[in-house]
Amino acid sequence: MSDPIIYRLHDIAKSYRGRSAPAVLVPGVMEIRRGEICVIVGPSGAGKSTLLRILGMIEPPTTGWLMFDNQRYDANTQPALSYRRRVVYLFQRPLLLSQSVYDNVNYGLRVRGIKDEQNRVQRAIAQVGLQHLTHANTRTLSGGEAQRVALARALVIEPDILLLDEPTANLDPANVEVIERVIRERNQQQGMTIVLVTHNLFQARRLAQQVGLMLDGKLIEYARASAFFESPVDPRTSAFIRGDMIF
Amino acid sequence: MLWSVILLSLQVSGLALFFAAFIGVPFGAWLALTRFRGRSIILAVLYTFMGLPPVVVGLMVYLLLSQTGPFAQLQWLFTTNAMVMAQAVISTPIVAGTVMAAVSGVEPDLRRQLLSLGATPLRAMWDVVFEARFGVLLALVAGFGRNISEVGAVMLVGGNIEGFTRVLTTAIVLETRQGKFDLAVSLGLVLLGLSFLVNGLLLILQTRTNGIWRAV
Structure with missing residues (x-):
């Protein structure tokens, strides 16, 4: 039987040249379960995207290591292509090619x-509701449509892990609804593990099974969604949930 | 005589562009997509070479191929090979520099996104360069324009031998010196026409691409 934990992070820190404090610090061990939706919340600049890029093996951690399906990844390890291809990271902007x-x-x-x-391609396009734009050039799409194409481009691969960096930032409610529905469907129907970064607490409540809060580059609380929202341990989490200005 | 001069001009400049593109396109793309120690020095050298005086290139190629030069055994001096070599040296930095600028203009995270979608590093690099295809095409047109209009280097290393190494630009110089201004002006108009043709082709390509975008 496969390990229910797909990601284990061990004392991860990521520093950048010219910055004294680490951009991201995950003290101790953080685990992400296979087949769940994990949402990392926090204000802008808290280090959420950096943590997501480490999970996506796009940037290595400076110290500490990551176990992805029992394969170690750290500052000195290049992930094998076969492993890298099991994870898809979607940047906040759609980053589409100037093609159809x-x-x-x-x-x-x-x-x-x-x-x-x-x-398979047509199904992915239809799932995000863009079958009428199948042959359109991406330069003609609106922001919401482009974001949905980016999501379909990731989904068609059927990766084990989907990492989404603010997938609904600056989108209207209709596009947000489509993207959240697709995320839920893929998670429930295929058991796809999804890690999503957002500063939108309402979105976290709607989607998350596991929630983490990052503040000033540090993961300060990480718990099941019910525990996170109803009985948070850290007072800063309580304040963040209440909507207090804690940053 | 005129047709052979035109054909030879196209042949020499086209072949020189082929070599310039073969080296310049990947080199320019690599410079745009990588960061390493000493990159700024390479850039400074590249920018300097983009403005290389053709006559200096001609002199260098001449010295390399002359009887006392290291490549004397090739016996290329006063042949079209020497002219191709000189023009390729002149246009390679122009192609590389323009390609670098075009590829640098592509969204920097696109390559990382393509890698995350499962592309190999080489494939991702190719797709980013393809994204900058109009800029790459512009680089090739600029390189060809530089080649076809170049006179100093080909005169030095080709020798302007009738029926053998005479091209449009060297023929214009000769006819002017001989006072045959009518012929010199005619040859100049042919040269201008060729440049217009190449630029027109680029414009058609650009419009067609835009047309595709508008049509969908």
């Missing part, structure tokens, strides 16, 4: 040498 929606969504399959998967 179809070609963008097909990208992950193309680079894996998977051909003739038109139905």
Whole structure:
């Protein structure tokens, strides 16, 4: 039976040249369970995106290490392509290629040498409600549509882990609803592990099974969603949930 | 005579552009996408080489290929090979510098996003360069323009031998010196026409691409 824990972080710290304090500090051990939606909340600049990039193996930690499905990843380890391909990180901005929606969504399959998967691509496009724009060039899309294409491009690969960096920032409620619905569906139907970063507490309440709060680069609380919202341990978490200005 | 001069000009400049693109496109893309110690020195050298005086390049190539030079055994001096070599040296920095600027203009996180979608580093680099395709095309046009209009280097290393190494620019110089201004002006108009043709082609390509974007 496979380990229910897919990520284990051990004393992770990430520093950047020219900054005295680490941009991210996760003291002790942080675990992310397979098949759950984990939401990291916190104000802008708290280090949420940096932590997500470490999970996505896009940036290595300066100290500490990460165990991803029992494979160690640290400052001196390059992740193998086969491992890297199990995780997809979506940047906050859609970052699409100047090609058609179809070609963008097909990208992950193309680079894996998977051909003739038109139905799979069409299904992913339909899931985000953009089948009428299949052959449109991405330069003609609105911000919300572009974000949905970016999500479909990640989903078509069916990764084990999906890392989403503020996927609904600056989007209207209709687009937010579509993206949250797709996230829930993929998590429930395929057991996809999803780690999402947001500064929107309401979104965390709607989606999360596990919640972490980051402040000033440090993970200060990490708990099941019910415990996090109803009986937080750290007074700063209580203040953050109440909406107090704690930063 | 005129057609052979035009054809030779296109052949020499086209071949020189091929070599310039072969080296300049990947080198420019690599400079745009990587950060390493000493990069700024390489950039300073590249910018300097973008403005290299052609006659100096001609002199360098001449010395390399002359009887006392290290590549004398090639026996390329006063052949089209020497002219291609000189023009490639002149246009490679222009192609590399322009490609670097074009690729630098692409969203910096795009490459990391493509890697996260499962691309290999080489594939991601290729797709980022493809994203800057119009800039790359512009670099090739600029390189070709520099090649076809160049006179000092090809005159030095080619020798302007009729039917053998005479190209449009060296023919214009010769006809002017001989007082055959009508012919010199005609050749100049042909040269201008070629430049116009190349730039027109670029414009058509650009408009067609924009058209595709507008049509969807």
